[in-house]
Amino acid sequence: MEVEQDAVLWGALLGACKIHGNVALGEEIAGLMMRQNLENSGTYVLLSNLYAKANNWEGVAKVRTMMRDGGVEKEHGCSSIEVNNRVHEFVASNDIHMMLEKMNVWVKAQGHTPRTDTVLHDLGEEEKEKSLGVHSEKLAMAFGLISTEPGATIRIVKNLRVCSDCHDVMKLVSKITRRAIVMRDRNRFHHFNNGSCSCGDYW
Numbered sequence: 001m002e003v004e005q006d007a008v009l010w011g012a013l014l015g016a017c018k019i020h021g022n023v024a025l026g027e028e029i030a031g032l033m034m035r036q037n038l039e040n041s042g043t044y045v046l047l048s049n050l051y052a053k054a055n056n057w058e059g060v061a062k063v064r065t066m067m068r069d070g071g072v073e074k075e076h077g078c079s080s081i082e083v084n085n086r087v088h089e090f091v092a093s094n095d096i097h098m099m100l101e102k103m104n105v106w107v108k109a110q111g112h113t114p115r116t117d118t119v120l121h122d123l124g125e126e127e128k129e130k131s132l133g134v135h136s137e138k139l140a141m142a143f144g145l146i147s148t149e150p151g152a153t154i155r156i157v158k159n160l161r162v163c164s165d166c167h168d169v170m171k172l173v174s175k176i177t178r179r180a181i182v183m184r185d186r187n188r189f190h191h192f193n194n195g196s197c198s199c200g201d202y203w
Contacts, residue, residue, distance in 0.1 A: 006038070007033065007038040007039070007040065007043075010029055010032065010033050010038055011033075011042060011043065011046070013029050014026055014029045014030060014033070014043065014046045014047070014050075015046055015161075017029065017046075017050060018046055018049050018050045018053060019202075021050075021053055021054060023050055023051070023054050023056070023059075026046075026047060026050045027047070030043055030044075030046070030047045041067075041072050041073065041074055041075055042161075042186075044063050044066065044067050044072055044074070045074055047059075047063050048060050048063040048064065049118070051063065052117070052118075052119070053117050053118075075159065075160060078136055078158075078159045079136035079137045079139065079140035079156055079157065079158045079159075080140065080156070080157045081140040081141075081143055081144050081154065081155065081156050081157075082155040082156075083143075083144060083147045083148055084148075087157075088143070095146050096139055096142045096143050096146070097142075099142035099143075099145050099146050100133060100134070100138060100139070100142045103138070103141070103142060103145075103169065103173060104133065106172065106173065106176045107168075107169050107172045107173065107176075110172050110175075110176065112168060112169065112172055114128070114129045114132050114133075114165055115132070115163070115164050115165035115168065116128035116129060116132065116165075118132070118163045118164055118165055119131050119132060132163075132165050132166075135163060135165075135166050136158065137156055137158050137162055137166045137170070137183065137185075138166055138169065140156045140158075141154060141156060141169075141170065141173060141181065144156070145173075145177065145179075150177075150179075151178065151179060152179065153179065153180040153181070153182060154179060154180070154181045154182070155181075155182045155183075156181070156182070156183040156184070157183070157184045158183060158184065158185040158186070159186065160185065160186050161185050161186045161187055161203075162183060162185040162190065162203075167190070167197065167201070167203075170183065170190070170192045170197070171192055171195050171196060171197055172195060173192075174192040174193055174194060174195060175194050175195030178194070180192065180193050181193075185203075187203055188203055190203070
């Protein structure tokens, strides 16, 4: 390569391996990053995600053991939302859960199938769907929908990379509610509008 081979570049390639399901190349890249001390907690998470997508639960367990033995802690997902020019970190309420249920009905009516392949645990499909349903960015979006005027832009900040299921749901909710949704995740801004995202579904 003619550009500097830093953690960001290798991390992007590892993320692409996860998207395309290339386990062998992903293992090679993750190994290279670890040998060159370029890894961070995200490296392990991407590798674990890659194994989970391939239903390689032994690989997932191996990565978790490596993290535990190396003292690497996965950052917990957290979302905040701006409402009326104030940033809120919030606790889920009954109103939020009722809105989540409405959102699930909306997106399923549009043909959405939960991306349970993104769940990193060896669970049944129903448990995986429940796990996806309470991701912090979905909770933040539900809070935004019940706390702002119809048509108002919803702004969310996510401390980790948004998962593909939440990304799909936000596209659909932007179309159904005719609202713009702006989300900043760990990698970039996503502008959801009328069922599409500014990232072109590759982030």
